[in-house]
Amino acid sequence: MASRSLPDAVRRGLTFWRRSIQARVVASTVVLSAAVVSVVGWFLLQQTREGLLDHRVDAVVAEANNETMEARRRLVAAPGIDLDYSSQQLDLVEPIIQRGQTRGFSVVLAGPVGDSGARIADGGAKYTSGLDTSSVPVALERRFDEAAPTAWTYTRIRSVDQSTGAEEDRPGIVVGSQVRLPSDGQTYTLYYLFPLDDERETLALVTRALLTAGVLLLVLVAGLTWLVTRQVVTPIRLARRVAERLAAGQLQERLKVSGDDDLARLATSFNQMASSLQRQIRQLEELSRVQRRFVSDVSHELRTPLTTVRMAGDVLHDARRAFDPATARAAELLQVELDRFETLLADLLEISRFDAGAAVLETDDVNLVDVAHRIVDATRALAAQRDVRVLVDAPDHPCLCEADVRRVERILRNLVTNAIDHAEGDDVVIRVAGDTHAAAIAVRDHGVGLAAGESSMVFNRFWRADPARARTSGGTGLGLSIALEDTHLHGGWLQAWGRPGEGAQFRLTLPRRAGGALRQSPLPLVPADAPETVA
Incomplete structure (x- = not known):
């Protein structure tokens, strides 16, 4: 846990x-x-x-x-007749040992000087009871192999407590100095070992x-x-x-302002900025509301005169064979432009519904494979006019998702007509695929393509990659914008890829279930035949 x-x-x-x-x-x-x-x-x-x-x-x-x-x-x-050097050594060292026991230091008497290679560890030295004679460093012993002045060094004092028998190892200082015994005339070394307990x-x-x-x-x-x-x-x-x-x-x-320090002035500036933003946002909201209402009102108001003009145009178009060639051509052009005008009004009304937040979905189980084939049939005449073949690459089984079939068809129709318009005579391929969480349709053309940075701008309203290029499919410049709004309404993705001279690919990805979250698309955004993929 x-x-x-x-x-x-x-x-x-x-x-x-x-x-x-x-x-x-x-x-x-x-x-x-x-x-x-x-x-x-x-x-x-x-x-x-x-x-x-x-x-x-x-x-x-x-x-x-x-x-x-x-x-x-x-x-x-000492008396001159005392020639027993052993007794004289004891008389020399015993008082010092006794004083050392009361004052807290130990004593070692070694020598005589001149015994070649003789060390305290070899035995014969007189020392304080319980002291380990290895506490005297060999380096200091070598210093006193011959007559030398007083010297000292740090050491570890090892001893055994006489009362408890416990071994002790303490840091300490050892001082060496020499004395000469009258009994044998030789020099001996006294080592004083002082602990550093205090x-x-x-x-x-x-x-x-x-x-x-x-x-x-x-x-x-x-x-x-x-x-x-x-x-x-x-x-x-x-x-x-x-x-x-x-x-x-x-x-x-707003922030609460108290005092007159730097933070208070910062809060005042923040409040002033918030007030300014509030005014500007309200102005923009009012302007947007007025614009939406204007578009909606104009679109509705234009429908009545447009209907009248349409009726007159239909009459002129039906009677064009009785006119002279110039008048007949004018009647045909009037009919084409009236069709485009009606489409533009419909798109403007749709955009106004999106802006007003009034667009709603009518979801049902939609087979994207069937949608793709229906769009191919609907755009066959335009494709034939542009000498373009529209092909469908889809699985044999249905590819279902919960969606508004009218809006999905409109999205795909916009993508396909746009691809036909820019295909430059090459084939347009519609690919359909799905997985557990998402379904996708990709429309690939091999025409003029998109320059760097244009893949995000292509969905802007009335945007054109080449303003001088004529629209041959009767588009209004709002098709991709409406397609993007329809996609967002489904909670899906609509993305574009393109390279100049290599064509473009638009990919629509929708969740299998309405309201589901998308993690990835079943189809790649960059097509398999793109130069960077092939490389």
Whole structure:
């Protein structure tokens, strides 16, 4: 259960991170502050550590020198008849060991100097009970293979607690200095091993204090950053909500202005912009309403005189054989232009219904294969006039979808007549295909094609790729615009592809079920014989 909820939590966290500038500012400030605090803390710890160690080194070297000086004074004061060097070694080291046990340091007496290759680990040294003599570094031993002044180094002091038997391994400092025994006249080395327990505890205390202070500082910085960014982000969020309401059509929404700072002036400017947009949008809506009403009224008002003119034109057209050639030709031209005028009025009325939002669908199960064949039959005369063949490439089984058959036929008729008009004598192919979610029809011609950028402009009202080109199919310039509106009414896609000299292809994609969502089309927009596909 937790593993399934983890991706959702991560996704919600990433979404919050992308959308919240306040979270990003606080996080980045905390990260940078943490980096600065870490560097400063590390520097302070290093300085504290070096200071503690330097002070401890000075202290232990001074104490070791004092012990050595005291040992030398005792050796000078020893009776001359005492020639037992072993006893003299014990008399020398035992008092120092006893003082070391009370003062917290250990002692090793090694030597004599001059024993080639002899080391403390070989045995014979006198040392504090429980101490591991390997605590004295070999490098320091080699330094005292011959007479040398006092020297020191860091080491690890290993010992065994006499009361508990527990082994201990602590950092420490070892100081070496030499004394000469009167009994045998040879020089021996005294090693003093001082633990750094106090310094380690002090450094741990300082580290904990710095960590605590750093965490508290980061929390304080995060809180201050959150408060500061909140003062800036809150008005921005309010502006975003108001902008979303404005975009949703609530043009009366405004920002609340308080104060006289930069954000208040921004809110004032935003409100002025919203008021200006509201006025302009209302003006455009009124203008659009007037235009729609004008188109609708003109279209309706023209139908009556057009009917009268049509009746007179029909009479003249029927009697043209009795006229002289010029008058007969004029009657034929009048009939053609009246047909085009009626088509234009019908298209204008249809456009006005789309603009007014009054267009509705009357859906039924439509077989796109049958629609394609009907459109081929309907445009056969125009195709023959242009010496173009219109072919259908469709499956043997029906390709059904829920649609308004009248509008689908109008879309396809517009696409086919447009293809015939631009085919330049080549074949026009209608392809039909379908899948589980969508059905599609593609109309392919091999004529003049479309230049770059024209595939999106071709659906604009009264747009023409070549204004000087004559319309041979009697089009009004609104056919593709109406086809696009019909497609949108179905919730489908109407797309165009073209290349200059390579022809064009228009693809209509409709959902199988009315109101269904489209994800992809069963037919490619770029035809299989296009240069980029073949390459």
